[in-house]
Amino acid sequence: MGKQVYQTARGTKDILPAEQPYWAQIKQVAEKTLLGLGFGRITLPHFEDADIYTKGIGADTDIVSKEMFYLKSHTDSDSVKLALRPEGTAGAVRSYIQNGMSSLSQPVRLYYTGAMFRHERPQKGRFREFYQVGVEIFGDDSAKADYLVIMSAWEILNRLGLKNLIVYANSIGCPKCRPKYIAKLKKYYKSHLDNLCTDCQNRYEVNPLRLLDCKEDSCQKVAKGAPTMLDNLCTDCKTHFQQTLEYLDYFNIRYDLDPTLVRGLDYYTRTVFEIVDKSDKGRKNTIVGGGRYDGLVELLGGHSTPAVGYSIGLERLVGAMKEQGIKPPKTRGVEVCILQLGDKAREISKKIYDTLAKSDINVYFVPSNDGIRPQIKSAAKIGATYAVIIGQKEALNDEIILRDLTSSSQEVFSSKDIAEEIKNRLIKCEC
Numbered sequence: 143m144g145k146q147v148y149q150t151a152r153g154t155k156d157i158l159p160a161e162q163p164y165w166a167q168i169k170q171v172a173e174k175t176l177l178g179l180g181f182g183r184i185t186l187p188h189f190e191d192a193d194i195y196t197k198g199i200g201a202d203t204d205i206v207s208k209e210m211f212y213l214k215s216h217t218d219s220d221s222v223k224l225a226l227r228p229e230g231t232a233g234a235v236r237s238y239i240q241n242g243m244s245s246l247s248q249p250v251r252l253y254y255t256g257a258m259f260r261h262e263r264p265q266k267g268r269f270r271e272f273y274q275v276g277v278e279i280f281g282d283d284s285a286k287a288d289y290l291v292i293m294s295a296w297e298i299l300n301r302l303g304l305k306n307l308i309v310y311a312n313s314i315g316c317p318k319c320r321p322k323y324i325a326k327l328k329k330y331y332k333s334h335l336d337n338l339c340t341d342c343q344n345r346y347e348v349n350p351l352r353l354l355d356c357k358e359d360s361c362q363k364v365a366k367g368a369p370t371m372l373d374n375l376c377t378d379c380k381t382h383f384q385q386t387l388e389y390l391d392y393f394n395i396r397y398d399l400d401p402t403l404v405r406g407l408d409y410y411t412r413t414v415f416e417i418v419d420k421s422d423k424g425r426k427n428t429i430v431g432g433g434r435y436d437g438l439v440e441l442l443g444g445h446s447t448p449a450v451g452y453s454i455g456l457e458r459l460v461g462a463m464k465e466q467g468i469k470p471p472k473t474r475g476v477e478v479c480i481l482q483l484g485d486k487a488r489e490i491s492k493k494i495y496d497t498l499a500k501s502d503i504n505v506y507f508v509p510s511n512d513g514i515r516p517q518i519k520s521a522a523k524i525g526a527t528y529a530v531i532i533g534q535k536e537a538l539n540d541e542i543i544l545r546d547l548t549s550s551s552q553e554v555f556s557s558k559d560i561a562e563e564i565k566n567r568l569i570k571c572e573c
């Protein structure tokens with residue numbers, strides 16, 4: 143009988159220690175950038191009342207109609223249907239309303255990070271559990287807010303060292319101008335229905351805007367000749383979009399207009415944008431995607447509140463960093479190992495351990511009865527840079543041998559100087 147070997151569930155992954163420096167670097171840079179721009183961190187639940195997604199994202203979207211994970215408990219007596227979050231915005235809006243954040247001084251700027259869940263067909267670069275950094279600004283209807291979110295994403299990617307990026311932007315109008323445009327769009331598509339993929343033939347009825355961003359060649363050909371939202375914006379939407387672009391110009395953010403960019407979710411209004419690598423012409427590996435969603439807070443039961451936000455796909459971001467050869471800084475592992483010989487040395491070793499730990503040195507010490515050679519070997523094995531060696535003689539003289547495990551050179555120091563000496567050496571080699 144073979145043993146059962148368990149595997150990760152389809153579409154999920156382990157992020158092993160060797161991969162972690164990328165994730166740690168992203169977290170650190172994103173946090174520093176966003177806190178520095180006045181955003182506050184919020185932690186949101188991983189599951190919510192499924193209604194906020196059905197209502198907020200739209201029942202006809204792929205995310206809700208095909209990709210939601212519903213939760214089932216043992217008793218099944220829950221009166222609300224729960225779903226794992228497929229994205230973060232609806233939960234952030236729910237929290238803004240529930241916690242009365244509209245009575246705080248506006249705008250309210252929030253960011254969060256964590257796992258999202260979608261039951262997608264796993265293919266290259268797509269996971270059923272994936273990670274995002276999400277950013278939202280509530281209570282600011284000016285183009286300044288659109289600019290600030292785009293700029294903050296641009297800034298994070300730049301600080302991580304990514305090059306060759308471009309923002310694609312579009313405006314999808316407001317409830318005043320969009321219905322008229324959609325009517326025009328449907329009129330145009332009516333004569334092309336035979337040339338569309340089956341998905342698009344369905345979209346024609348339920349979500350005509352999404353006809354524009356179908357990735358099928360035949361559909362893209364038709365989309366090229368379609369009337370654009372940009373030519374059909376009302377005066378307010380037009381001004382808002384122009385102002386947003388002026389801000390981007392001012393900050394030297396590289397952008398291009400893409401009239402086929404509509405984003406997959408129902409809640410967007412006005413500005414929508416994506417950030418991709420310039421070589422990614424079809425926007426197949428979008429790193430950042432977002433936009434304005436002025437109607438969502440009211441739709442989910444709050445007061446009418448303008449809002450704008452985005453999310454960064456972290457798997458895509460790690461992929462882009464690797465592709466561009468960006469190496470994250472090494473995280474600090476074991477820096478010093480204490481090796482001792484004999485009872486007296488063992489006593490002193492504990493004191494040296496405390497001194498080094500207090501000096502913020504990463505020190506590893508497990509008393510051992512082995513000889514010095516095998517102890518040096520195991521110190522090198524766990525990745526220590528230095529070994530502090532205390533034998534019977536050193537213990538009597540209040541001295542310590544400091545051994546560089548890379549070069550195998552060693553020197554004797556008075557035990558009171560050892561922390562200072564190690565600190566100086568660690569700063570110099572920046573390991």
Ligand SMILES: [Zn+2]
Binds near residue numbers: 375
């Ligand atoms: Zn409008």
Ligand SMILES: [Zn+2]
Binds near residue numbers: 338341342358
């Ligand atoms: Zn299509």
